[in-house]
Amino acid sequence: MDNPKPKSRRNKLIGLxxxxxxxxxxxxxxxxxxxxxxxxxxPDNVPIVAMLFLMPFFTWLGIRQAxxxxxxxxxxxxxxxxxKTHHRKVEPxxxxxxxxxxxxxxxxxxxxxxxxxxxxxxxxxxxTLNAPLEEPxxxxxxxxxxxxxxxxxxxxxMLVYFDPWIAGVVMPSIIMIGLMVFPYVDSNPxxxxxxxxxQRRFAVAMFGWGFLMWILLIFIGTFIRGPGWIWFxxxxxxxxxxxxFDRNRDLHEIVATIPxxxxxxxxxxxxMIFGAIVVGGFYVIGALFFHxxxxxxxxxxxxxxxxxxxxxxxxxxxxxxxxxxxxxxxxQYMTFQFFAVSVLLAMPVKLFLRHVFTIKxxxxxxxxxx
Amino acid sequence: xxxxxxxxxxxxxTGEKSDAGLVGRAKETAGxxxxxxxxxxxxxxxxxxxxxxxxxxxxxHERSDPRNxxxxxxxxxxxxxxPAKINRDAVRYQYTWGMGGITFYxxxxxxxxxxxxxxxxxxxxxxxFRDILYLEHDVPFGKLLRNMHRWAxxxxxxxxxxxxxxxxxxxxYKKPREFNWCVGVVLLVLTLLLSFTGxxxxxxxxxxxxxxxxxxMARATPMxxxxxxxxxxxxxxxxxxxxxxxxxxxxxDANALLxxxxxxxxxxxLVASIFMAVHFWRIRKxxxxxxxxPVMLESEMKVPKxx
Numbered sequence: 240m241d242n243p244k245p246k247s248r249r250n251k252l253i254g255l256x257x258x259x260x261x262x263x264x265x266x267x268x269x270x271x272x273x274x275x276x277x278x279x280x281x282p283d284n285v286p287i288v289a290m291l292f293l294m295p296f297f298t299w300l301g302i303r304q305a306x307x308x309x310x311x312x313x314x315x316x317x318x319x320x321x322x323k324t325h326h327r328k329v330e331p332x333x334x335x336x337x338x339x340x341x342x343x344x345x346x347x348x349x350x351x352x353x354x355x356x357x358x359x360x361x362x363x364x365x366x367t368l369n370a371p372l373e374e375p376x377x378x379x380x381x382x383x384x385x386x387x388x389x390x391x392x393x394x395x396x397m398l399v400y401f402d403p404w405i406a407g408v409v410m411p412s413i414i415m416i417g418l419m420v421f422p423y424v425d426s427n428p429x430x431x432x433x434x435x436x437x438q439r440r441f442a443v444a445m446f447g448w449g450f451l452m453w454i455l456l457i458f459i460g461t462f463i464r465g466p467g468w469i470w471f472x473x474x475x476x477x478x479x480x481x482x483x484f485d486r487n488r489d490l491h492e493i494v495a496t497i498p499x500x501x502x503x504x505x506x507x508x509x510x511m512i513f514g515a516i517v518v519g520g521f522y523v524i525g526a527l528f529f530h531x532x533x534x535x536x537x538x539x540x541x542x543x544x545x546x547x548x549x550x551x552x553x554x555x556x557x558x559x560x561x562x563x564x565x566x567x568x569x570x571q572y573m574t575f576q577f578f579a580v581s582v583l584l585a586m587p588v589k590l591f592l593r594h595v596f597t598i599k600x601x602x603x604x605x606x607x608x609x
Numbered sequence: 610x611x612x613x614x615x616x617x618x619x620x621x622x623t624g625e626k627s628d629a630g631l632v633g634r635a636k637e638t639a640g641x642x643x644x645x646x647x648x649x650x651x652x653x654x655x656x657x658x659x660x661x662x663x664x665x666x667x668x669x670h671e672r673s674d675p676r677n678x679x680x681x682x683x684x685x686x687x688x689x690x691x692p693a694k695i696n697r698d699a700v701r702y703q704y705t706w707g708m709g710g711i712t713f714y715x716x717x718x719x720x721x722x723x724x725x726x727x728x729x730x731x732x733x734x735x736x737x738f739r740d741i742l743y744l745e746h747d748v749p750f751g752k753l754l755r756n757m758h759r760w761a762x763x764x765x766x767x768x769x770x771x772x773x774x775x776x777x778x779x780x781x782y783k784k785p786r787e788f789n790w791c792v793g794v795v796l797l798v799l800t801l802l803l804s805f806t807g808x809x810x811x812x813x814x815x816x817x818x819x820x821x822x823x824x825x826m827a828r829a830t831p832m833x834x835x836x837x838x839x840x841x842x843x844x845x846x847x848x849x850x851x852x853x854x855x856x857x858x859x860x861x862d863a864n865a866l867l868x869x870x871x872x873x874x875x876x877x878x879l880v881a882s883i884f885m886a887v888h889f890w891r892i893r894k895x896x897x898x899x900x901x902x903p904v905m906l907e908s909e910m911k912v913p914k915x916x
Contacts, residue, residue, distance in 0.1 A: 283815075286763040297771055300703060301778040312904050319908075327903035330698040339694040343681040346691065346700050353707050354714050361718065361764070365756035372745070375738045376817030378860065385818035388808050390766050390801060395822065404837045407826025418794045421777075422787035429910060430780035432900030438907060439780060446777045450770075562912050607831075607838040 269474030278462055278473075282368045287389045287461050294454060298447075304329075305434040312437060328433075383466045383479065392460025393453050399468065400589040402608055410582065414449075417578035421446070424575040426567040441533045441560065449583055487599040489608075490517060490592075507605055514602025518609060521588070521601075525580035534560045690889055698901045704779070705898065708772035712800075713885070715765040722758040723874065730810070732870035734863040737812040762804045769800050781899035789891040792884055799881045806873035812866060820869070821861050827852040 269275060279288055307329045315322040326332045340346070373382075387395045397406035429438040436443055463470055465477035491513050495504030503513045536557030542549040567575075592598040602609040629637075656662050667684050679693035698704065729748055730740045744751035773793065776782055782790035809820040829837040833851040840850065847859045857864030892898070 283763075286767055290767060293767065293771065297706065297774065300706070301775070304703060305778070308904055312906065315904070316906055316908060322906060328698060328901055330701070330901060336697070338697060340697045340700060341675065341678040341682075342691045342693060342695055343678045343688070346695060347682075347688065349700060349702070349707075350710055353711060357711055357714055357764075358718070361757055361761055362753075364760045365753050368756065368760070369752065370756045370759035371815055372741060372811055373814035376812050376814055376861075378817070380814070382814050382818040385822055387819045387822050388805060389763075391805065391819075391823065394826075398826075403826050403829035404831050404834070408830045408834075408837070415794060415798060418797075419791045422782040422790050425783065428783070429905050429907065431783040431905070432779060432781060432902030433904055434778055435780070435904070438905075442780075443778065450774060559907050562907075562910065565912055 265473075268472070271474055271476040274476050275474050282371050284389060284461055285364075285368065287392075287457055290454060291458070301434055302436070305436045308433050308435050309437040312435065384464060384468055386460065386464075389457060389461055392464075393456035396456045396460040396464065397586070400586070400593050404607065405609065410586075413578065413581055417582060420574055420578065424567075424571045424578075426571055427563050428566075437537070438559075440535075440537065441563075445579065445583060452583070452586060485597060487593070487597050489603050490514070490598050490601040491603060493596075493598070507603075511602075511604045514600075514604065514609070518602050521585070522580050525584045526576045528584070529576060529579050533564065536560065690893075692893065692897055695898060696901070699898045701901075704901050706771060706775050708768045708775055712765055712768040712772055715761050715768060716881075716885070718761045719758060719765065720878070722754055722761065725754055726758055727874060732810070732867050734812065734866055737810065737866060741811045741813070758807075762807060765800055766804055769797050773797060779900055786891075786895045786899065789888060789895055792888045792891065796881060796884050796888060799877055799884065803873065803877050803881065806869045806877065809861070809866060809869040810873065817861060820865070824852055824855055824861065824865075827855055 278284060311327070311329050315325060315327070332338075374380075386392060394406060394411060397410055400406070401410065425442050427439060427442060429435070430442075462473050465471040465475075465481075466479045467481070467483075469481055469483055471477055471481075489510075491503050491510050494513070495501050503509050534556040536552065536555075536559075538552060539548075542552055592601070600608040653659060657666075667680075682688045682691050682693045726744070729744050729751065731737060741755070744755055746752075748754070776790065776793070805820075805823065809816040828834045828847075828850065830840075830851050831838045832840065832843060833845070834840050835845040835847050835850040835852075837845075847853065853859060855865075855868070856862075857868050
């Protein structure tokens with residue numbers, strides 16, 4: 240390994256300072272450590288607490304290998320002669336080495352070891368932490384908050400932003416089908432069987448964004464939602480008597496207050512047409528956004544302090560990404576856009592609208608509301 | 610005086626006339642037997658050469674012979690899931706993170722602990738909760754058993770997600786593995802459903818309300834739930850919609866407990882096993898583990914010519 244360059248050392252120092260400052264602010268803001276500990280140490284919350292550490296670790300593990308491969312790709316890309324003779328892996332290889340190993344014992348022993356380790360971890364976990372058991376079920380005594388198991392708290396949190404038929408049925412179905420079509424809309428032949436970001440910027444970013452959002456929703460559902468599903472910041476006491484004066488309004492009610500646009504809220508037909516236009520417009524703008532995003536080249540954080548470079552990044556399309564786009568069929572493109580706008584964009588936008596503008600529905604009809 | 614009966618018989622069998630004394634002859638026979646036993650025991654020093662061993666394992670596992678190493682995998686019903694040889698870099702932990710294998714192992718652990726739990730559990734509203742108390746306080750290692758089942762279930766959800774994450778990062782869902790990715794998505798959903806149906810079984814407040822909240826969403830299914838879009842127009846009521854079908858009633862009660870139990874212990878594991886078989890089979894048929902593959906270059910990518 241090379242010695243760390245002064246610049247990267249400086250970046251690391253800046254990162255460390257940011258982390259320390261954020262941690263300090265968090266510690267300063269915690270008013271009720273007991274409450275925080277109660278949530279963190281609830282046995283059923285252990286998996287999601289573990290996820291908060293496992294996710295960054297495995298992301299780092301993946302990105303580290305991607306970075307190594309990307310460096311190699313860059314080298315080979317600039318040296319066609321080397322590309323012809325190189326074994327094209329970052330793992331060491333010498334002529335004369337067999338490319339394959341016997342599964343017995345080289346793989347089987349690893350599997351055995353893994354099974355032993357998992358068993359030991361499970362034993363320790365099971366001896367130290369008891370599975371929760373509450374009082375006998377009682378339909379007359381509602382638990383408050385009554386929460387789904389942690390892996391479904393993302394869905395439950397979505398109930399805040401969408402009606403049950405969307406949050407509970409349509410969204411999960413779309414997410415499932417969206418995951419299934421993922422390999423079929425990704426027309427990029429590169430990056431098959433090795434870690435890389437350089438060659439698959441957009442695909443990795445889209446999946447990463449969806450995954451992150453899922454974890455964040457679960458995080459909110461687990462740590463932030465208290466009695467009455469009210470928003471309590473970590474460290475705030477879960478007060479059962481808290482009253483929130485939400486003034487959630489529908490979008491058409493806000494727009495109708497603009498002079499001259501009062502007719503929008505006048506009857507259900509007008510409301511419905513208005514909502515349809517808003518949702519339709521959202522799909523068009525969202526699709527344009529993704530179309531723009533999928534042509535972007537590599538983003539560097541240094542662009543943030545250099546407006547000129549940022550502008551160039553935002554306006555000049557990356558050649559490789561354009562190539563990929565030309566390989567994408569219209570059906571693939573449209574399918575991707577549908578799922579991307581419906582889930583990857585609609586979810587955070589609705590979350591934002593609710594929390595920042597306290598908007599409830601954007602499309603109101605007699606049969607369904609969105 | 611008559612000879613003892615057994616001695617008479619021995620005489621008749623060997624057909625000898627007793628020259629040496631009785632004790633002397635017994636010593637002779639015992640000595641011969643001992644020598645033979647020692648002789649035979651020498652052969653057992655190598656258990657792999659015994660008839661018993663050979664009948665079980667069918668091939669010798671002589672380490673230095675590459676053919677035997679392959680046969681060790683190919684001729685074993687459990688290991689033949691594997692190829693005889695794999696990519697030398699694929700055994701590195703950091704490529705696969707081992708998450709798929711760990712997920713399967715956890716499924717095995719859950720089946721094992723689950724079967725043991727079934728010995729102590731009745732899916733009936735009257736005794737279900739009491740069974741859990743009994744399990745926790747009276748059954749030897751019952752608490753450990755229940756804890757293990759629960760934590761393995763949670764861990765399995767995590768490892769499934771991480772496995773999916775790894776597959777995306779390595780682009781392993783790409784040609785020709787697209788379909789296997791879809792099978793994997795189904796398995797992910799089945800894992801979540803398995804965990805969810807198990808949540809109700811202790812019949813405590815936690816499970817009861819979690820399942821109440823969960824199944825209330827089914828009420829709102831478009832065209833299938835009584836509160837969903839177009840539900841009322843299609844004549845759906847709380848007594849004939851999809852939620853009624855899931856719960857076996859209009860509230861989470863005895864029938865819901867029984868249904869959750871049967872889905873949890875029989876229905877979903879059965880379906881999941883079938884999908885798992887397909888998942889593992891397809892890994893092999895699609896060319897084994899995806900990598901680490903040699904990197905491809907952007908300059909080598911073919912672009913269709915514009916017409």
